Amino acid sequence: MGKRVAIVGAGVSGLAAIRCCLEEGMEPTCFERSNDVGGLWKFSGHAEEGRASIYQSVFTNSSKEMMCFPDFPYPDDFPNYMHHSKLQEYIKSFAQKKDLLRYIQFETLVSSIKKCSSFLATGQWVVVTEKDGKQDSLLFDAVMICSGHHVYPNMPTDSFPGLEHFQGKCLHSRDYKSPGDFQGKRILVIGLGNSASDIAVELSRLAAQVIISTRSGSWVMSRVWNDGYPWDMVYVTRFATFLRNVLPSFVSDWLYVKKMNTWFKHENYGLMPLNGPLRKEPVFNDELPARILCGTVTIKPSVTKFTESSAVFEDGTVFEAVDCVIFATGYGYAYPFLDDSIIKSRNNEVTLYKGIFPPQLEKPTMAVIGLVQSLGATIPTADLQARWAAKVFANTCTLPATNEMMHDIDEKMGKKLKWFGQSHTLQTDYITYMDELSAFIGAKPNIPWLFLTDPQLALEVFFGPCSPYQFRLMGPGKWDGARNAILTQWKRTVKPTRTRAVGEAQRPAHLYDLLRMLFFPIILLAVLFTFY
Numbered sequence: 277m278g279k280r281v282a283i284v285g286a287g288v289s290g291l292a293a294i295r296c297c298l299e300e301g302m303e304p305t306c307f308e309r310s311n312d313v314g315g316l317w318k319f320s321g322h323a324e325e326g327r328a329s330i331y332q333s334v335f336t337n338s339s340k341e342m343m344c345f346p347d348f349p350y351p352d353d354f355p356n357y358m359h360h361s362k363l364q365e366y367i368k369s370f371a372q373k374k375d376l377l378r379y380i381q382f383e384t385l386v387s388s389i390k391k392c393s394s395f396l397a398t399g400q401w402v403v404v405t406e407k408d409g410k411q412d413s414l415l416f417d418a419v420m421i422c423s424g425h426h427v428y429p430n431m432p433t434d435s436f437p438g439l440e441h442f443q444g445k446c447l448h449s450r451d452y453k454s455p456g457d458f459q460g461k462r463i464l465v466i467g468l469g470n471s472a473s474d475i476a477v478e479l480s481r482l483a484a485q486v487i488i489s490t491r492s493g494s495w496v497m498s499r500v501w502n503d504g505y506p507w508d509m510v511y512v513t514r515f516a517t518f519l520r521n522v523l524p525s526f527v528s529d530w531l532y533v534k535k536m537n538t539w540f541k542h543e544n545y546g547l548m549p550l551n552g553p554l555r556k557e558p559v560f561n562d563e564l565p566a567r568i569l570c571g572t573v574t575i576k577p578s579v580t581k582f583t584e585s586s587a588v589f590e591d592g593t594v595f596e597a598v599d600c601v602i603f604a605t606g607y608g609y610a611y612p613f614l615d616d617s618i619i620k621s622r623n624n625e626v627t628l629y630k631g632i633f634p635p636q637l638e639k640p641t642m643a644v645i646g647l648v649q650s651l652g653a654t655i656p657t658a659d660l661q662a663r664w665a666a667k668v669f670a671n672t673c674t675l676p677a678t679n680e681m682m683h684d685i686d687e688k689m690g691k692k693l694k695w696f697g698q699s700h701t702l703q704t705d706y707i708t709y710m711d712e713l714s715a716f717i718g719a720k721p722n723i724p725w726l727f728l729t730d731p732q733l734a735l736e737v738f739f740g741p742c743s744p745y746q747f748r749l750m751g752p753g754k755w756d757g758a759r760n761a762i763l764t765q766w767k768r769t770v771k772p773t774r775t776r777a778v779g780e781a782q783r784p785a786h787l788y789d790l791l792r793m794l795f796f797p798i799i800l801l802a803v804l805f806t807f808y
Contacts, residue, residue, distance in 0.1 A: 278302045279417035279669060282403045284386050284613070287315020287328075288367060289422035289646030289658040292345070294376045296662040297420075299753060300670040305416070306380040307405055313371050313380065316426055317364045321453060326385070328426040329450045333478055334360045337470060337499065337560040339506035341765045343653030345370055346744040347755035352771050356506050357499055383407060386613045389419055399639025418641040418669040420662065421611060425647055426450075428610040431603055438582040442601070449475060449604040455482050461599040463487070464587050466579065468494045468547075472604030473561040480572035487595050489587070491578045493549040495536040495558035496565065505784060507560075509741040509769060512652060514723070517707040517742075529553035540565050546575035557651065557703065609647075619644065627685060630713065631704070632661050633668070635681035640668050652706030656744035660713045663753060667717055707742050719751035736762050740784075 278301045283293045286308035297304035309326060312318050316328040323329040336343065336358050340350040348370050354362060371377050388404035392415060395401075401419050405412050429448040433439050439446070449471040455478050463483050465476045468490035480486045501507035520528050533552045542548040545568050549556070567573040577590035587595045609626055611619060618634050620626055629635045631648035643665035646658045667673040675681065688704070714720040726734035737746055745762050748755035755761075766783040774781060 280305065280415075281418045281420060281666075281669060282307065282386075282389070282401065282414070282416040283420045283422055284389075285315055285421070285423040286310075286313045286371075286380050286382075287317070287422060287424055287646070288655050289424070289662070290315065290380075290420075291367065291371055291374075291376055292655070292659040292662040293420040293422050293645055293665070294379050295374055296659070296666040297669075298379075299663070300666040300672070302418075302666065302670060304379050305414075306376075307384045307386045307403075308380055308382050309385045311382050312368075313377070314364045314367050315422075315424055317360050317367060319360050319364070323451050323453075326427060328424050330360055331449075331452050331471075331475065331478075332454045333474065336360075336363060338653035339499075339508055339769070341743050341769055342506070342508045342512065342741060343655050344744055345659055346656055346746075346748040347757065348373070349745075349761055349768065352768050355772050356769060381405070381407070387411070389614050396638050399637075399641035401641065418643075420643050420645055420665060421614070422645045422658075423611070425609055426607050428608050429603075430606045430608045432605055436579055436582055441584050442582045442598075443584045444598050445600040447600070447602055449602055450607075452602060455479050458483050458600065460484050462595070462597055464489060464579075464595055464598050464601045465604055466601060467604035467606070468492075468559060468575075469604055469606065470559055470561070472602075473559050473564050475602060475604060476573050477561060477563045477567050480567045483572075485574070486567075486572060487574045487576050487587075489576050489579050489589065490547075492551075493542070493547050494556070495542065495549060495552075496539075496547055497536070497558045497560050498539055498562045499560055500562065503782075503784065506769065508651070508653075509743075509765075510784060512706060512742050513740060514707060514738045514742055517705065555651075555705075557649065618642070627682075629675065629681040629685060630709075632665060633675060633681070635678050635685065640675045643668070648704055648709065650704050650706040650709060652710065652742075653744075656747065657706075657710065659744070660710055660719075660747055663719075664713050664716050667752075673716055710742070710747060714747050714751075717752055719747055719749075719753060721746050721749055730759075733759055733762060741765065 281297045281302050281304045283290050283304055283306040286306050290306050290308070291313060294304045294306050310318060316330060319330060319332065339356040340354055340358065344350055350366055354366070385406045386403060387406050390402050392398065392400040392402050399417065401416050403414050403416055403419065405414070429450045431448055452475055458479050459482045461483050463479050463486045465472050465486065465488045468488055472488060473496070476486050476488050497507060499507055501510045532555070536558070545565060564573065568575065576593065579587045580590055581588050585597055587598055589595070609619070618637070619628065627635065628644055628647070632643050632645065633640055634642055645661045645665065646654060648657060650657065664673060668675060711720050721737055723734060723738055726737060743762060743765055745755070745758040749758040767781070770781045
């Protein structure tokens with residue numbers, strides 16, 4: 277074995293990191309504070325300190341073909357959107373089949389990671405762990421931090437005058453597990469993300485009244501997209517990304533807003549975002565509009581203040597006799613085992629090259645895996661991040677100079693503000709980001725070459741869903757089954773829903789979708805040319 281690599285966390289990012297280190301001939305040791313793999317997806321009936329927490333009813337927002345490890349498809353009969361227990365089953369199966377469990381030390385807490393005294397020469401780290409009340413100090417050549425960012429809740433209590441006088445119950449969505457205790461209650465949910473929407477919809481079946489308070493609104497999408505296909509298999513395509521990049525911004529923005537408003541008119545439901553064209557992550561909820569129509573969920577603006585029993589909103593209306601306030605206000609980035617200045621090296625903001633490498637380190641021997649957020653799934657993103665990081669650690673890939681990395685961070689920040697607005701999350705465009713990372717390791721799909729040598733595959737790669745298999749199709753880490761997985765992905769998509777066979781299975785028609793998508797921009801441009 278080669279270099280010794282410490283990996284913090286055995287969720288999907290940690291498992292990807294272990295596997296990628298092994299592929300590069302390194303010796304990984306993964307430290308996991310719980311007794312099992314899965315991280316966020318390992319459900320517990322109560323919120324545990326230092327661990328991510330989900331509620332009992334959580335389902336995935338990405339479909340199975342878009343969120344698998346690139347060389348490990350889900351079983352054919354798995355549903356397209358999975359309950360957390362089904363996803364945990366898949367994660368454990370991956371760890372077992374890839375023989376990763378023997379590299380994990382369970383029930384082991386990482387309490388400290390510090391540069392060793394010879395860091396300037398060696399780039400090594402001293403990792404202090406705790407297990408059964410005993411501390412151990414170990415030396416590693418590199419570190420991958422895979423502990424996620426859904427651990428430390430953001431509770432903006434200072435932003436709500438009078439909250440200290442409120443007599444009802446207050447909790448963060450992290451502590452919510454099931455609706456049983458909220459029967460007949462009057463609930464106020466602060467925030468309009470995925471957790472807020474899920475919790476509000478679930479509580480609306482039992483509670484007397486549920487109100488969602490949102491500062492800026494949000495687009496709400498259904499998991500079920502055009503013609504009943506999973507949203508991401510239709511929306512996350514190379515062709516769609518190509519159009520967004522080549523069309524004038526006003527045309528691209530108009531198409532985006534029009535598409536987001538196709539399911540229902542957000543203005544009529546009080547959900548319309550303040551800045552519609554921004555590509556901020558939408559909310560995925562198949563039931564929220566129906567619950568609003570039925571009157572069991574109401575959307576209100578920001579809360580300006582609390583009294584002992586009520587909440588006063590920005591529009592002057594009051595929600596009386598509030599029993600409980602649930603703060604679905606997201607999470608903060610925190611790595612208590614690490615000096616803050618390493619990750620937040622400038623203005624107390626997360627400053628990472630490509631969302632992975634701290635640019636100010638004298639030696640590139642630390643990587644943060646799974647922190648970047650996009651409309652793509654976490655698993656394939658973490659897999660590609662870990663592949664690149666492992667190659668950097670193994671000295672088969674190199675990073676630019678510090679000033680070049682800082683310049684890239686600034687440039688990306690400008691684009692992020694333009695596309696996603698002001699946000700603390702490291703948001704990016706999925707396909708653009710994945711292509712960038714895969715190019716670093718020589719695994720980016722060569723589309724022109726595919727059109728020359730394998731037109732059938734090329735059409736599916738360019739016009740079809742940008743599924744994870746594409747990033748193990750060629751180059752280092754190539755998977756021999758990638759081509760077949762891409763060409764059969766629609767069969768696996770429809771199999772679990774075709775439990776009553778009536779006629780032939782259908783799949784999207786790329787040419788029809790292309791013509792339909794181009795129709796309005798072509799008409800618009802024709803009109804402009806006519807008048808000018």
